[in-house]
Amino acid sequence: MVRHLIRTLLSGFAVAAMLGIATVSAQAATLHMAWSQDATGLDPHKQTAFSSLRLLELIYEPLVRVDASLQIVPAIATSWEFSKDGKELTFKLDPKAKFQDGTAVTSADVKASFERILDEKTGAAARANFLSIASIDTPDATTVVFHLSQPDVPILTAMSDVNAAIVPAAEIKAGSIGTKAVGSGPFKLDKWDPNAKEVLSANKEWAGGATGVDGIEISVLPDEAAILAAMRTKQVDFALLNDPLVATLVPKEPSLQLNRVPVLAYHVLQLNPSRKPMTELKVRQAISCAIDRQEVLDTASLGEGKVTGPLTIPALATDPSQLFCYKRDVEKAKKLMAEAGLADGFSATVIGATGEPPTAAAEAQVIQSQLAEIGVKLDIKMMELNVYVDAWLKGDFDMAIALNGGRADPYTMYNRYWTKTGNLQKVANYIDDTLDSLMQKGRAETDPAKRKAIFAEFEKHLAEVSPWIWLYTSYSYTAQQKNIAGFTPTPTGTLFSLSKVTIQQ
Amino acid sequence: MNYLMRRLAAFPLVLLGVSILVFVAIRMVPGDSITAMLGTEAGLLTPAQRDSLAAYFGIDQPWFVQYWRWIGGILHGNFGISVTYGRPVLDVILERFPLTLELALLSMIIALAVGMPAGIYAATHNEKPSDLGVRIVAMIGQSTPSFVLGLLIIYTLSAGFGVLPAMGEFAPLRQDPLRNLSQLVLPAITLGFAFAASVTRISRSAMLDVLSDDYVRTARSKGAPARSVIWRHALPNALIPVVTLSGIEFGYLLGGAVIVEHIYALPGLGRMVLDAILQRDYALVQGSVLFIAFNFMIVNLLVDLAYVALDPRIRLGEQ
Numbered sequence: 001m002v003r004h005l006i007r008t009l010l011s012g013f014a015v016a017a018m019l020g021i022a023t024v025s026a027q028a029a030t031l032h033m034a035w036s037q038d039a040t041g042l043d044p045h046k047q048t049a050f051s052s053l054r055l056l057e058l059i060y061e062p063l064v065r066v067d068a069s070l071q072i073v074p075a076i077a078t079s080w081e082f083s084k085d086g087k088e089l090t091f092k093l094d095p096k097a098k099f100q101d102g103t104a105v106t107s108a109d110v111k112a113s114f115e116r117i118l119d120e121k122t123g124a125a126a127r128a129n130f131l132s133i134a135s136i137d138t139p140d141a142t143t144v145v146f147h148l149s150q151p152d153v154p155i156l157t158a159m160s161d162v163n164a165a166i167v168p169a170a171e172i173k174a175g176s177i178g179t180k181a182v183g184s185g186p187f188k189l190d191k192w193d194p195n196a197k198e199v200l201s202a203n204k205e206w207a208g209g210a211t212g213v214d215g216i217e218i219s220v221l222p223d224e225a226a227i228l229a230a231m232r233t234k235q236v237d238f239a240l241l242n243d244p245l246v247a248t249l250v251p252k253e254p255s256l257q258l259n260r261v262p263v264l265a266y267h268v269l270q271l272n273p274s275r276k277p278m279t280e281l282k283v284r285q286a287i288s289c290a291i292d293r294q295e296v297l298d299t300a301s302l303g304e305g306k307v308t309g310p311l312t313i314p315a316l317a318t319d320p321s322q323l324f325c326y327k328r329d330v331e332k333a334k335k336l337m338a339e340a341g342l343a344d345g346f347s348a349t350v351i352g353a354t355g356e357p358p359t360a361a362a363e364a365q366v367i368q369s370q371l372a373e374i375g376v377k378l379d380i381k382m383m384e385l386n387v388y389v390d391a392w393l394k395g396d397f398d399m400a401i402a403l404n405g406g407r408a409d410p411y412t413m414y415n416r417y418w419t420k421t422g423n424l425q426k427v428a429n430y431i432d433d434t435l436d437s438l439m440q441k442g443r444a445e446t447d448p449a450k451r452k453a454i455f456a457e458f459e460k461h462l463a464e465v466s467p468w469i470w471l472y473t474s475y476s477y478t479a480q481q482k483n484i485a486g487f488t489p490t491p492t493g494t495l496f497s498l499s500k501v502t503i504q505q
Numbered sequence: 506m507n508y509l510m511r512r513l514a515a516f517p518l519v520l521l522g523v524s525i526l527v528f529v530a531i532r533m534v535p536g537d538s539i540t541a542m543l544g545t546e547a548g549l550l551t552p553a554q555r556d557s558l559a560a561y562f563g564i565d566q567p568w569f570v571q572y573w574r575w576i577g578g579i580l581h582g583n584f585g586i587s588v589t590y591g592r593p594v595l596d597v598i599l600e601r602f603p604l605t606l607e608l609a610l611l612s613m614i615i616a617l618a619v620g621m622p623a624g625i626y627a628a629t630h631n632e633k634p635s636d637l638g639v640r641i642v643a644m645i646g647q648s649t650p651s652f653v654l655g656l657l658i659i660y661t662l663s664a665g666f667g668v669l670p671a672m673g674e675f676a677p678l679r680q681d682p683l684r685n686l687s688q689l690v691l692p693a694i695t696l697g698f699a700f701a702a703s704v705t706r707i708s709r710s711a712m713l714d715v716l717s718d719d720y721v722r723t724a725r726s727k728g729a730p731a732r733s734v735i736w737r738h739a740l741p742n743a744l745i746p747v748v749t750l751s752g753i754e755f756g757y758l759l760g761g762a763v764i765v766e767h768i769y770a771l772p773g774l775g776r777m778v779l780d781a782i783l784q785r786d787y788a789l790v791q792g793s794v795l796f797i798a799f800n801f802m803i804v805n806l807l808v809d810l811a812y813v814a815l816d817p818r819i820r821l822g823e824q
Contacts (some may be wrong), residue, residue: 048546069750120553125543194780195772219672221673223656229664233668280679385544385783386536387535389540390536393547416549425547
């Protein structure tokens with residue numbers, strides 16, 4: 001009897017074990033991913049949060065993409081061409097491109113998508129990048145012609161963003177963009193439980209070819225130390241990390257690998273040149289000279305990053321040591337303060353957002369101690385992100401610690417702040433004819449070498465007039481198990497290359 | 506009975522007060538649903554775009570109109586739609602509540618099962634080394650923040666033993682009880698540790714009080730066995746402060762344990778409310794705060810009723 005029972009139990013275990021193995025191999029091609037902040041919505045034209053973009057890039061496709069070296073490469077469009085006067089931009093679409101509901105991506109969808117972005121009722125923040133589009137022609141199903149009101153070279157880079165994703169015209173008409181995710185990208189969204197989980201499955205009909213995994217399951221683990229713990233126990237294959245303190249622990253784990261790449265976003269101390277005494281050029285320059293950027297980076301971010309000037313795009317950036325006062329010079333700073341009639345210094349408040357970035361408070365503290373040496377008494381005020389954004393957008397601060405997003409094109413990145421008609425002119429509070437005219441030249445210039453020279457001049461001048469003090473760029477971090485192959489980190493932070501990632505056994 | 510009716514009748518008034526408070530408070534905080542969604546990119550919007558988004562989020566009307574609409578909806582059982590989840594607020598809350606309730610119950614069980622015997626033991630060994638030991642552990646328990654304990658547990662288990670309960674996808678109790686318990690036991694210990702420490706301290710001092718009462722001395726002098734003196738004579742009277750403490754603590758826990766849910770990635774009420782506040786999901790914040798207030802009132806009422814059961818001398822509601 002007992003023997004029989006044992007035999008039954010053993011055979012039961014054997015079956016269970018086989019089932020277990022079967023389940024494991026069936027699930028082997030699912031990539032288990034984790035991040036601490038979840039996407040906030042599914043409308044690719046409206047979402048601007050970092051994690052929303054990272055999710056939507058896997059589901060939707062724009063006309064073009066930028067690769068790891070920030071070069072424009074095909075996505076839905078296989079080729080594109082500017083007319084000689086720079087006012088006409090023609091795209092040829094990939095005839096194989098299909099939406100996840102099986103319908104082909106046509107020029108009509110492209111037209112409808114851009115019309116939706118341009119429609120003020122949509123509330124698409126990216127609309128600001130496409131204002132030069134005067135009309136859109138669709139001579140045939142795979143050709144789209146954008147007629148521009150003025151030469152606009154940066155528009156092509158702006159079109160590489162998932163905020164310019166092509167969505168089905170039928171879904172726009174049905175009003176279901178944002179509630180249903182139907183894109184033409186490598187993965188389909190099967191399930192989204194906000195702030196908890198996303199389940200993606202491979203889009204077998206993706207024009208870009210077969211994906212390396214059958215699906216991706218993304219878990220929201222709000223604490224990054226817990227993400228690292230889940231990776232140690234192999235529950236998670238791949239994770240996105242924000243906090244350099246956690247990221248630097250990854251290489252200490254033998255089974256894990258840290259991918260890091262410098263990003264386009266920049267840490268900056270924004271001065272408000274409309275408030276006294278920052279109205280004075282010499283005061284702003286004194287602040288710039290009094291700050292040791294490398295020390296800010298070393299102390300606040302464990303040295304994880306690189307000191308930067310205004311331009312963070314590797315192909316365009318000048319060597320920061322050539323820029324105004326990038327070598328700390330306290331004597332010069334004191335002299336400038338004295339010349340401005342402020343030898344005794346002044347008091348000001350600096351605002352920062354708690355946890356956004358995680359290094360904000362530490363940056364503010366280092367800057368506080370550095371500026372104290374020239375008599376500037378800083379009062380640090382940390383705020384919840386939304387409260388901070390509200391004050392920031394109103395330009396209601398003396399100084400602000402910020403982590404501002406970068407773009408692959410300097411015009412798209414900075415026209416909002418440093419042109420006379422920039423949407424965020426009220427935040428920058430600084431109007432400068434030289435900066436404005438250099439921006440306009442950069443927008444129209446098609447020759448890469450000439451563009452580079454224009455923006456080098458722009459950068460040099462911006463650092464010299466010091467409305468803001470650019471500090472450093474940090475890294476974007478992803479951590480992975482060593483058996484995950486094929487991920488390419490990029491300066492834009494995109495996770496698009498997860499489409500080609502494979503899990504080695 | 507009269508007392509119960511009167512207490513229940515006060516519920517709507519209190520809830521009305523809470524509804525006004527939460528409605529005004531969340532709107533007084535700078536930033537709105539638009540800045541929550543777009544961050545600094547909200548600065549790129551034209552006034553017409555802003556208006557259109559405000560209409561989408563339902564924040565285009567004056568406050569009193571919004572409030573009136575919301576309250577009117579609640580009277581019809583409609584708590585509004587969460588913009589984050591795209592679903593009715595009440596559905597989202599009720600989906601999260603079982604986990605919160607389970608976690609609160611589990612940590613209370615741990616707290617009472619550990620804290621009460623420890624407190625009684627310490628009281629009966631007053632000023633002896635073992636009493637001192639219990640008091641030191643209780644002091645440590647009370648002063649260790651839950652995030653320190655939680656992270657310490659996670660780190661020790663994952664780095665030292667290579668194990669960790671499945672994180673990310675939470676298994677509801679009815680679906681998979683074993684997995685559910687394995688996911689909740691560590692959070693419950695993390696929460697229960699500090700809770701147990703408070704229970705230990707309060708049951709120790711309550712027990713000491715009662716043990717010095719005349720009736721206990723009488724019982725002892727009449728030759729009642731020590732065990733019976735403690736468990737039959739002293740304990741019931743020492744329980745009242747423990748019930749009060751547990752009731753209040755349990756009421757708080759029903760509002761969600763934000764930090765523990767954050768560390769263990771549990772989809773409970775606390776994290777949901779925090780996310781809703783950060784994302785300025787007004788309907789969800791308002792609905793869940795009302796729900797939490799309601800639970801708190803129920804727990805308070807139950808605690809008051811428990812007093813009567815424990816001490817027949819207490820008559821509720823009588824002048």
